[in-house]
Amino acid sequence: MMRRRDFLQTSVTVGAAAMSWMLLPPMSARAADSELVEVTLEARPYRYPRVTGANFTGLAYNGRVPGPLLRVRYGQTFRARFINHSGGPSTIHWHGMILPNDMDGVPYVTQAPVPDGGQFIYTYKPDPPGFRWYHSHVGDQDALGLFGAFLVEDPREPRADVEAVLVLHDVPDMHSLWAAVAGKSKAMMNVPPGLSGDGMRALPAVSGMGPMGGMGGMGGMSRAMKSMPMSDEVQYLSHCVSGAAYPHTRPLIVKVGQTVRLRILNASPTLTHYVRLAGHKLRVTHSDGNPLPRAVTVDALRIGVAERYDAWFEVTRPGAWLLESLMGDVHDHRQSVLIRTADAANHPPEMPPASLAGAQLFTYELAGEGVALAPGAPDPFGPANVRKTLLLGGGKPGNPHWTIDGKIWPHTPKIDVRHGDYVEIHFQNPTDMDHPMHLHGHVFELVEVSGQRLRYPLPKDTTLVPAGSTATWRFLADSPPGRWVLHCHNLVHLMDGMMTEVDYVRRT
Numbered sequence: 461m462m463r464r465r466d467f468l469q470t471s472v473t474v475g476a477a478a479m480s481w482m483l484l485p486p487m488s489a490r491a492a493d494s495e496l497v498e499v500t501l502e503a504r505p506y507r508y509p510r511v512t513g514a515n516f517t518g519l520a521y522n523g524r525v526p527g528p529l530l531r532v533r534y535g536q537t538f539r540a541r542f543i544n545h546s547g548g549p550s551t552i553h554w555h556g557m558i559l560p561n562d563m564d565g566v567p568y569v570t571q572a573p574v575p576d577g578g579q580f581i582y583t584y585k586p587d588p589p590g591f592r593w594y595h596s597h598v599g600d601q602d603a604l605g606l607f608g609a610f611l612v613e614d615p616r617e618p619r620a621d622v623e624a625v626l627v628l629h630d631v632p633d634m635h636s637l638w639a640a641v642a643g644k645s646k647a648m649m650n651v652p653p654g655l656s657g658d659g660m661r662a663l664p665a666v667s668g669m670g671p672m673g674g675m676g677g678m679g680g681m682s683r684a685m686k687s688m689p690m691s692d693e694v695q696y697l698s699h700c701v702s703g704a705a706y707p708h709t710r711p712l713i714v715k716v717g718q719t720v721r722l723r724i725l726n727a728s729p730t731l732t733h734y735v736r737l738a739g740h741k742l743r744v745t746h747s748d749g750n751p752l753p754r755a756v757t758v759d760a761l762r763i764g765v766a767e768r769y770d771a772w773f774e775v776t777r778p779g780a781w782l783l784e785s786l787m788g789d790v791h792d793h794r795q796s797v798l799i800r801t802a803d804a805a806n807h808p809p810e811m812p813p814a815s816l817a818g819a820q821l822f823t824y825e826l827a828g829e830g831v832a833l834a835p836g837a838p839d840p841f842g843p844a845n846v847r848k849t850l851l852l853g854g855g856k857p858g859n860p861h862w863t864i865d866g867k868i869w870p871h872t873p874k875i876d877v878r879h880g881d882y883v884e885i886h887f888q889n890p891t892d893m894d895h896p897m898h899l900h901g902h903v904f905e906l907v908e909v910s911g912q913r914l915r916y917p918l919p920k921d922t923t924l925v926p927a928g929s930t931a932t933w934r935f936l937a938d939s940p941p942g943r944w945v946l947h948c949h950n951l952v953h954l955m956d957g958m959m960t961e962v963d964y965v966r967r968t
């Protein structure tokens with residue numbers, strides 16, 4: 461029997477339009493059988509509701525942030541009528557899709573921007589299957605709210621008992637964002653407690669150190685990093701999960717015995733997110749929507765900007781658990797969703813540890829089984845016939861440029877390929893920040909990171925290139941011909957020039 465309190469909670473949160481997750485029931489036969497899926501996406505100015513915890517006017521597709529969850533079955537044709545009333549030019553980029561180049565939504569590269577008051581039809585067969593997303597590729601519009609999740613369902617994959625999409629997004633202070641673009645921000649660097657200074661590794665657990673500890677070497681270092689103002693950091697007004705900030709996020713109700721599959725997207729303009737579920741480990745099966753060579757089980761996910769992970773867990777007992785992205789100051793901002801069984805409505809939720817110290821983090825080295833590369837060792841992947849090294853740079857205090865080979869877009873060196881080429885791109889990142897590098901129109905394999913060769917290359921469209929280190933991609937150039945941009949997905953770095961392109965040129 462439903463208690464009155466439960467009933468009120470349910471009706472209030474639904475009435476307030478808190479969308480803290482998006483449940484994915486099986487597609488109806490009618491939806492799955494049609495040849496064509498048609499949607500209209502209309503961009504307009506949008507006042508964020510109170511449940512976001514932010515006093516903010518931005519932009520939205522169809523009057524909500526995130527925009528509508530798009531869903532097709534693999535093989536269907538997708539057609540979106542984009543109506544632009546955003547107040548400026550706009551385009552939509554379909555992140556992670558391999559599609560005709562003129563549908564890719566990059567202004568002045570693949571299409572003329574759609575003027576305010578104009579329309580554009582995007583149509584293609586979404587490919588490959590998996591968890592993708594879409595967002596504006598113009599200026600700061602993505603940070604203002606023009607983004608959403610896009611699921612291309614693979615009918616060959618078994619369904620979990622509960623499937624949900626979680627979109628992590630952060631509401632920026634736009635003055636601070638533009639100060640960061642100018643290289644003049646005074647915002648603090650955000651590093652969750654318990655990470656090493658470079659942000660990539662969880663520290664070993666230190667026994668006897670309380671939560672306020674602070675004497676132990678590396679722990680002290682991460683706190684020092686955290687409080688350091690960085691000229692390209694952005695101040696955030698609130699941190700949301702699918703349109704609401706805790707405690708306004710709507711609980712996900714599960715049953716004992718169920719298997720739950722979460723598809724988690726990091727749609728933040730700039731922040732890497734570290735996600736943990738109290739009382740559970742997470743089994744990670746897909747990166748950026750693509751099946752991993754082997755699943756890995758971890759305590760916490762590390763999700764760079766624009767990355768996605770599919771994370772599974774079993775409900776083995778009644779209870780209430782918080783799923784949380786650990787922020788630099790956990791007391792200030794809770795980016796959380798409550799996951800609970802129906803009978804645990806009045807249980808105080810179990811919290812995940814406030815620090816990542818000692819946690820098994822999802823890293824590329826773990827998922828791909830990294831082994832140290834011996835100098836001069838033979839190349840295990842066979843010869844790539846196009847090889848390019850890209851040097852990431854910039855970001856010095858007061859300098860508004862983020863560069864590739866010392867240049868900013870559109871003056872960065874381009875990568876020419878021919879259909880059928882086997883391409884290797886090697887990144888060197890001597891800067892003090894991780895860069896979430898993204899290639900349009902391809903799924904590449906991450907084959908090396910931080911000097912470790914991955915025994916199991918990871919199929920991805922975006923990877924963090926770690927601060928002070930390296931990463932290497934390999935891919936077969938067999939996408940539709942055209943100009944495919946390659947850029948940092950940190951919005952500040954993108955706007956400050958960190959972009960180049962892979963160009964398909966005709967074989968002569």
Ligand SMILES: [Cu+2]
Binds near residue numbers: 894950
């Ligand atoms: Cu970057």
